[in-house]
Every structure is written in structure tokens, then in C-alpha cells.
Amino acid sequence: MPALVLLGAQWGDEGKGKATDLLGGSVDYVVRYQGGNNAGHTVVVGDQKYALHLLPSGILSPGCTPVIGNGVVVDPSVLFSELSGLNERGVDTSKLLISGNAHIITPYNVTVDKVTERFLGKRKIGTTGRGIGPTYADKINRVGIRVQDLYDESILTQKVEAALDAKNQMLTKLYNRRAIAVEQVVEELLGYADKLAPYVTDTVLVLNQALEQDKVVLFEGGQGTLLDIDHGTYPFVTSSNPTAGGACTGAGVGPTKITRVIGILKAYTTRVGAGPFPTELFDEDGEALRRIGGERGVTTGRDRRCGWFDAVIARYATRVNGLTDFFLTKLDVLTGWEQIPVCVAYEIDGKRVEELPYSQTDFHHAKPVYEMLPGWSEDITGAKSFSDLPKNAQAYVKALEEMSGAPISAIGVGPGREETIQINSFL
Numbered sequence: 001m002p003a004l005v006l007l008g009a010q011w012g013d014e015g016k017g018k019a020t021d022l023l024g025g026s027v028d029y030v031v032r033y034q035g036g037n038n039a040g041h042t043v044v045v046g047d048q049k050y051a052l053h054l055l056p057s058g059i060l061s062p063g064c065t066p067v068i069g070n071g072v073v074v075d076p077s078v079l080f081s082e083l084s085g086l087n088e089r090g091v092d093t094s095k096l097l098i099s100g101n102a103h104i105i106t107p108y109n110v111t112v113d114k115v116t117e118r119f120l121g122k123r124k125i126g127t128t129g130r131g132i133g134p135t136y137a138d139k140i141n142r143v144g145i146r147v148q149d150l151y152d153e154s155i156l157t158q159k160v161e162a163a164l165d166a167k168n169q170m171l172t173k174l175y176n177r178r179a180i181a182v183e184q185v186v187e188e189l190l191g192y193a194d195k196l197a198p199y200v201t202d203t204v205l206v207l208n209q210a211l212e213q214d215k216v217v218l219f220e221g222g223q224g225t226l227l228d229i230d231h232g233t234y235p236f237v238t239s240s241n242p243t244a245g246g247a248c249t250g251a252g253v254g255p256t257k258i259t260r261v262i263g264i265l266k267a268y269t270t271r272v273g274a275g276p277f278p279t280e281l282f283d284e285d286g287e288a289l290r291r292i293g294g295e296r297g298v299t300t301g302r303d304r305r306c307g308w309f310d311a312v313i314a315r316y317a318t319r320v321n322g323l324t325d326f327f328l329t330k331l332d333v334l335t336g337w338e339q340i341p342v343c344v345a346y347e348i349d350g351k352r353v354e355e356l357p358y359s360q361t362d363f364h365h366a367k368p369v370y371e372m373l374p375g376w377s378e379d380i381t382g383a384k385s386f387s388d389l390p391k392n393a394q395a396y397v398k399a400l401e402e403m404s405g406a407p408i409s410a411i412g413v414g415p416g417r418e419e420t421i422q423i424n425s426f427l
């Protein structure tokens with residue numbers, strides 16, 4: 001019953017889409033367990049490039065059943081436009097399964113996301129504006145709308161009424177916006193019911209039965225460890241649990257079933273949106289990483305903030321996720337630097353600190369302590385095995401592995417499926 005969790009070890013955009021796609025051919029189910037269409041996962045197959053937001057990347061592998069678990073928040077309009085975009089490109093999406101317990105991102109959740117960010121001004125989080133936070137807030141507040149509610153008009157109406165009651169007060173009195181009509185929302189949501197019906201099922205039962213039958217299940221995280229609502233750089237985080245435990249709650253699979261937890265780790269660091277980022281660069285090196293790495297958001301088109309590799313964060317990701325492996329991505333982007341700085345610890349108020357400080361105030365003051373590693377100039381995009389890499393690239397990988405606390409079992413040397421060096425098998 002191999003059950004693998006594949007998740008972001010940094011602040012998202014580590015290359016989870018590519019890693020999932022690489023495994024897609026050998027797994028039976030690929031499951032999204034949290035987040036929604038705030039994610040942007042890129043998959044490159046030959047000369048075709050796909051950007052997936054809500055759908056699991058396994059949808060591109062013909063033998064694989066893609067699943068949207070109970071922990072995901074689903075915007076139906078995005079779902080159907082993503083499905084039809086794939087259908088137009090010849091991708092069969094008919095096997096998709098969606099949990100009846102997944103929560104719906106309603107139009108008012110999107111509105112609330114946008115107005116609250118605007119209201120926060122300088123203190124804004126820099127969300128993707130997709131309604132993610134307000135939808136999870138409704139879920140926790142017990143006024144959320146679930147996929148299954150679309151099949152009972154009376155319950156749906158009552159729930160939308162309950163959800164809009166306080167929100168309309170807030171929108172009109174605090175934010176100076178127009179109230180949202182219950183009937184309009186109900187009508188829009190009911191309009192999705194029939195189209196959604198073929199996909200809706202008890203995904204918890206399906207996945208647990210699959211594991212009993214020795215099928216391979218891959219849980220594909222959205223976002224990353226440092227964006228986790230509990231373990232990330234709160235409040236500059238997303239509103240779900242991308243960390244490994246999230247796969248259990250967000251898919252209804254017990255922790256004893258998880259056999260492997262793979263952390264996707266970029267060979268340097270990026271972040272989108274606001275919040276602390278100790279190794280962030282504001283010079284030509286940062287600009288070069290952005291240019292060479294193509295560091296522009298898949299969902300919002302925002303430039304990603306770029307910086308050197310941070311081993312403190314990688315160690316932290318190993319700990320909070322119980323990582324068994326790393327998949328190191330984008331090593332090719334570092335080709336050409338004479339020396340590559342790697343952050344090995346922080347200096348906080350004059351003291352050397354080896355582990356991520358739990359205090360937000362301390363983390364905001366953390367200054368990176370760098371060790372310089374020798375770079376390489378040879379093109380590595382054609383490397384097929386570890387020994388094909390230049391000695392200094394090998395030493396860079398080995399140093400990162402030592403500092404990060406889990407074996408680096410695969411290395412990405414380009415965006416394509418084949419541009420991967422597999423060191424240990426994941427299955």
C-alpha cells in the first residue's frame with residue numbers, strides 16, 4: 001500500500017507539478033488534499049506546457065485517477081474552465097473524482113478576499129485573490145458550503161443565508177460595498193450541480209480501498225511548508241496545511257498508511273507575496289536568478305522574490321514533515337556562478353541560531369550566515385546520472401543533503417520530464 005506525499009519544502013513553486021508528473025506514470029491515484037486554485041503547477045511534456053491550478057497534475061497521466069480531496073477548496077467556475085481547457089488539448093479528464101465534503105469557493109468568498117486585502121493596505125498578505133482564506137474561514141466557522149450541499153436546494157439556501165448574513169453587514173457597513181443577494185448565489189451554485197455530479201463521490205472510501213488493494217496513491221501538496229497555516233511564517237501564509245499531516249486530514253487517510261514523504265526543494269529560494277525571507281536578494285544576483293529561473297508566478301503573473309538556498313528552512317521542512325527524501329529542483333539555474341552562497345544559520349541580535357526561531361519577531365530580524373560553495377560553468381541540462389554532473393555541482397548537492405537532513409533522491413536539471421537525475425527510486 002504505497003502512499004506517498006509530495007509537498008513543497010519552501011514557500012511554494014518548488015517544482016511540485018513536474019515531480020508529480022514524473023511519478024504519474026507509475027501511480028494509480030494523484031490526490032490534491034488542500035488549497036485550491038491559488039496553486040500553479042507547471043508540467044512540461046515534450047513541447048507542451050500545462051499550468052494546473054486546481055486539478056491534480058496526475059490528470060495528464062492516462063493511467064492515473066485524479067482526486068480532489070475533502071481538504072481542498074473548489075471554485076466550480078475555475079474547475080470547469082480548467083477541465084475544458086484540457087479537453088480542448090486532447091486530455092481525457094473523465095476519471096476525475098471530487099469529494100462531496102470539499103468546500104466551495106463562492107463568489108462572495110472571492111469578493112471578501114479582495115476587499116480585505118485592499119483594506120489591509122501596507123499590511124496586506126499579498127494573497128492570490130482567489131477566495132482561499134475566506135472559504136477556509138467559513139469552513140472553520142461552520143458556515144461553509146460543501147459540494148454535497150448543491151444537491152439539496154433548501155439546505156443550500158439556508159446555508160448561503162447564514163453565510164451572507166454577517167458578510168453583507170460587513171461589506172455594506174465596513175467596506176462600503178453592495179450587499180450580495182442570496183438568490184443570485186444559490187442560482188449560480190445550483191447551475192453547477194448537474195455538471196459536477198458525475199465526479200462527486202466518497203473519495204475517502206475510494207482511497208482507503210485502493211490502498212487496501214495495494215494501489216499506489218500519491219498526495220500532491222499545493223503551496224509549501226513555510227506557507228502552512230500552523231508551521232509557516234504566520235500570518236504571511238496560506239489558510240491550509242500543505243505539510244504532511246494535511247494529507248491525512250485532507251484526504252481521510254490515516255498517518256499509518258503514509259509510506260514516504262518527499263520534499264520538493266529548489267536549489268535556491270523563491271517566495272511570492274509578503275512576509276519574511278532572510279536570504280532574499282535585491283541585487284543583480286537576485287535579478288539573474290529570476291531571469292534564468294523564469295521566476296514569475298503561474299497563477300498571478302507576479303515576479304517571484306528570489307534568494308540563495310536556506311538550509312535552516314530545509315532542515316525545518318525535514319522535521320515538520322518527517323521527510324524521507326528530497327527532490328532537488330532547478331540545479332541547472334545555478335550554472336555559471338563562480339561561487340554560490342548557502343545560508344547555513346542565522347544571526348539574530350548578535351547570536352548564531354541554527355534552527356528556525358519560533359518567534360515571529362526573531363525571524364523578522366534573522367540575518368543569513370553564508371558559507372560559500374564553489375560553482376560550475378558546464379551545461380548540466382543533459383546530465384542523466386549523478387556522475388555526469390561536474391564535481392562542484394556534485395559537491396553542492398552533497399553539501400545541501402548534509403545540511404538538510406534527508407537524502408536527495410532526485411535532481412531536476414531542466415523543466416522537462418526527462419531532465420531529471422534519479423538517484424533513489426521513490427517507489
Ligand code: GDP
Nearest residue numbers: 013014015016017040041042330412413414415
Ligand atoms: P510548483 O508550483 O511547485 O508546481 O512549481 P511552479 O510550476 O510554480 O514553478 C516551477 C517552475 O520551474 C516551472 O516553470 C517548472 O517548469 C520549472 N522547473 C521545474 N523543475 C525544474 C528544473 O529542474 N529546472 C528548471 N530549469 N526548471 C524547472
Ligand code: IMO
Nearest residue numbers: 012013038039040126127128222223238272273
Ligand atoms: P504552488 O502550489 C507560491 C502565497 C500567496 C500569498 C499567500 C496567501 O504553486 O506552490 P492565498 O491566496 O493562498 O491566501 O495567499 O500564499 N501562495 C503561494 N505562493 N506558490 C503557491 O502555490 C501559492 N499559493 C499561495 O502569494 O503570499
Ligand code: MG
Nearest residue numbers: 013040041298
Ligand atoms: Mg506554483
